[in-house]
Amino acid sequence: MSKPVIKTKNLTKYFKTPRGLLHAVESVNLTIEEGKTIGVVGESGCGKTTLGRVITRLEEATSGEVYLEGKEILGLKGSAKRNIYHDIQMIFQDPYSSLNPRLSLGDIIADPIETMGERMSKKDLHELVLSLMDTVGLPPRYYNQYPHELDGGRRQRVGLARALALDPKFIVCDEPVSALDVSIQAQILNLLMDLQEEKKLAYMFITHNLFVVKHISHNIMVMYMGQVVELAEKNELFAHPSHPYTKALLAAIPQPDLSSRGKNRELLAGEVSSPIEPKPGCRFSPRCPYASEKCRAGEIPLKEIAPNHYCVCTLFSN
Amino acid sequence: MKELLNIKNLYVQYNTDEAVVHAVNGVDLIVHRGEAMGLVGETGAGKTTTALGILNILPEQVGEITEGDIVYDGKNVLNMSKKELQAMRGKQVSMIFQDPMTSLNPIITVGNQIDEMLLLHFKELTKEQRAQKVDDILKLVGIPAERKHEYPFQFSGGMKQRIGIAIALVCQPDLLIADEPTTALDVTIQAQILQLMKQLKRELGTALIMITHDLGIVAELCDNVSVMYAGEIVETGTVEDIYQRIENHPYTTGLFNCIPKLDSNEKRLTPIAGYMVDPTDLPKGCKFHDRCPYVTDRCGRENPKAYQNGTHKIKCFRYESWGEGDSI
C-alpha cells in the first residue's frame, strides 16, 4: 500500500437555507493514495462537488477533519492555510468560466507562481510557463493568446497547466471533461493519466459519467444525496455492484452497442429530492425497490462486503 | 415506408460580424414516416442548424440557407408562406429542446401551455374536448392530469422535459425533432425519458429525428443513423450497419474508440488526433482529412462522394469499391 496523501474523517458540510439545513455532505471517510485516483460519482445534488470544495477549503466544513500527508488542514489559518495549496490544486468543469478572460494564457499560468512560488526572474518565469505549456501539450505560440481564442479542449489544458504550476501532490478534478466533446475528452483523460504516472499525482475525480470514472479511477465512491452508498475498487464495483442505487445507475447508462436494443431495462422510479432536513436513515430508500422499515430506522453502518468493497445498505447489515 | 422529409443538398451559413460560419455544407437526408433517425456528431457539426432549417427557424439576419431544398410531405419548406409555416410548426413538425427550463413559459400553467398548442392548431375543438386532450397527453407522458394547474417551477427537471414532450406531441405531429433532450438530465432520469420516447414512438408512430452526441442513446432508440462532421453527413445507414463496426467512416470509428469501455481494462484511450476544424475556414477536400489516420494525398484535394453498399453509405475513398450511391 502506498502512502496516503489525503485522508478525510467524518467530513460533513451543511448549508443553511431558508427552508432548513441542507445536508450536502454527510460524514465522508476516504483515503487517497499517492499516484492513485478516487472517482466520485453521483447525480446532480449528491454532494460530490461540495466534497471537493470542502477538501480544497473553498468551502469551510461543518465538521470533520482532512489530513494532508498526516497533517490536519481544516484548522489552519492565514499563511499556513495558503501553504496547503502548494500541494492541493483543482481543475474545474467549465472551460469557459475557469480562465480569467482578461489575462493572456501566459499570465494565467504564471499567476500561481507569482503568487505562491519561488521568486524568480522574468526570464525564468517565462521559461517555466513554456515548459508547463509543453507538459500539457500547448505549443508556445499560444503564450500571448487569450482564452476566448481557444476551444474548450485547449482551455482545459490551460486550466491543467495552471494547476500543475505549483507542482502539487493532489488535484481535485471537478467534472473536467463533462463540457468537452468525446474526441477531446479522450485526449484530456489520456493527458491526466500520463501526468499521474509521471508525477505520482493523486486525483479525486468528480463526475457523473460512468464511462469516464471507470476508465480513470482506481477506486470509486458512489454518492447519493450527500451520503456515501458504496466504495470499492473499480473492477469490483462494475463487476459486483451491490447497493441498489449503484445497480440502478449502472443499468441506466445507454451502451454504445447493440446489446441492449429492444430490451426493456429496470427503471428507477422518481427523482432526487433535496437533502434539506432529511429523514434519518438511507436517503435512497424512497426510490429503492428493496426498502424496508429498517432503512428508515437510523444510521446504517458501512460494511465491508468483500475485500476492499464497502457498502452502506441494510441488505448487507444482517 | 413513405417518405416524409427530404433534405436535398442543404447549405447553411451564419454571417457574423467577425466571419462567415459554414455550418451545414451539402446535407442530404431522408426521413420516412414512423422512422427514428439519429443525427450524431460533436459540437459544431451542424446537427442543430439542420434541424432549425427543417422548421425554417434559423436566427434571422444571421442564419442563411444559401443552397438546397427541404421538402416536407411533398412541399418545399423554403417556399412556404408565413401562414403555412406556422401551420406546419407544432402541428406537423414539432421540436423538443435540450433545456426544459428555458423552453417552458414560467408564468403560464403547464395545462394552459399545452392547451395553447391545441387552440392554435385545432380551432374546431370545444373547450371540453381540448381539456380532455390535455389530460390524455399528460397521462401519456406520465404526469397525473391534476397537475396541469401547476406552474413549471413546481416540477423537477425530468418532469419538465416530460411536459416539453407533451406540448410537442399534443397535436400529434408526424415528425418530432428532439435536440439533445436528455443532455441536461441525470442518467437515471435520462433512462426514464428514453423509455418514454420509445413507448411513444411505438404507440403514436411519430417519426423522430434524435439529435445527440451520445452513441448510446442512438443505439437504444433509433432505426437509422447519420453521422455528421463539419456540416456534412459522412456516414449513414441502419443502426446495424453502423454499430456492427465492421465498415465505418474513419470519423465514426474514431468516435467509438473515444468512449471508454465498461467491460475492458484498456490503459489508454485512442482519441481522434487534432481538433475540430474551424467552420469559418474549412479545409479543402475531405473535411476530416487533417485528423484521419488513413489520409492520402487525394483526400486533401477532392471531397469524396458517398459510396453505397445496400442501406449503408459512407463518404470516404476507402469505400470507393462500393460504387457511387445517392448523395448524403
Place this chain on the structure above:
Amino acid sequence: MTKKKNDKKGSSTGGRKSMSQMGLIWLRFRKNKLAVIGLVGIVIMILICFTSPLYISWDRVVTQDLLITNQPPSVQYPFGTDQFGRDLFARVLRGGVYSLSSGFIVMMGALVLGLIFGSIAGYFGGMVDIVIMRLMDVFMSVPNLLMAMTLIVVFGQGITSLWLALALSSFPALARTVRSAIMTTRSAEYVDAAHIYGASTTKILVKHILPNCIGPVVISATIMLGSTILGIAGMGFLGIGIASPTPEWGTILSEVKDVIRFYPYLGIIPGTAIALSVIFVNFMGDGLRDALDPRMKK
C-alpha cells in the same frame, strides 16, 4: 469599406493574430457609426474648449462693454454678444472647460465612490452588503436635484461643493451596478482557482474580479456622464451651480434667460452646446454597451 472587410478576413482566418479583449471591444465599437460619431464629436468638443485659453484671454470672457450689447453674430463676434456686451463665443468656449470638466470630475468621483461601496458590498456580502445597500437605497430615494441642493446648502456654494454634491447624489446607482457585477463575477471558476493558489483578497479583487466587472460599470458611468453634464448645467441655470461671471453653459443660459425672447441666439448657442455634448456622450455609451456586451445586440 472594402479595406475594412479585408482586415476582417485577415484577422479571423489567416495569421491568427492574437487579440486581447480590449482589442475585440474596440473592433466592435468601431463598427457602430453612431458611437464613433459620438466619440469623435465629444473629443472635438473637448479639444476646442480646452485649447481655447490659448487664444481667448480671461478678460475677453468677463469684460463687460455696454457699447456693444446684444450684437448679432458677426465676424468679430462669431456668436454675438450678450446683454452686458460680453463676447458669447469666448464665454461658450471657455464655459465648455467648466461644464465638461465638471461633468468628468463628478463622474469620476461617483465612479470611485461607487466602486468602493459596490465592491465592498458585493465581495463580502452578508451583513456588510445589507447595511451598505440599505444606505444606498436611502440615498436613492431622495431626488438627485433636491439632494444636491441640500448638500450645497450644507457645504456652502462653490465649485468643489457642487462637484461633491452631484457625485454624492449620483454614486448610489453606480454602486448598485458594481455590486451586482461583482456578485456574478465572484462565483466564476477562475476566482475559485485564484483562491486555490493562495491569492489574497485584494489581489483577487483587483486582478480577477474588478477587470471583469468593467463592462457594465463603464456603460453606466458613460451614460451617467450625460446626465451629470445636464445636472451641472441645470444647477447653473438655477443659480446654485458655478456662479457668474465664471462662464458655464447652464450659468450662461440663466444669465440670458430674460432676453432670449429678443435675441434667441443667446439661448440657442449654449443650449446646443449642452445638447450636443450630452447626445455625443450617450451615443458613445450605447456603442460601448454593444461593444462590451455583444449579446445585447439584435
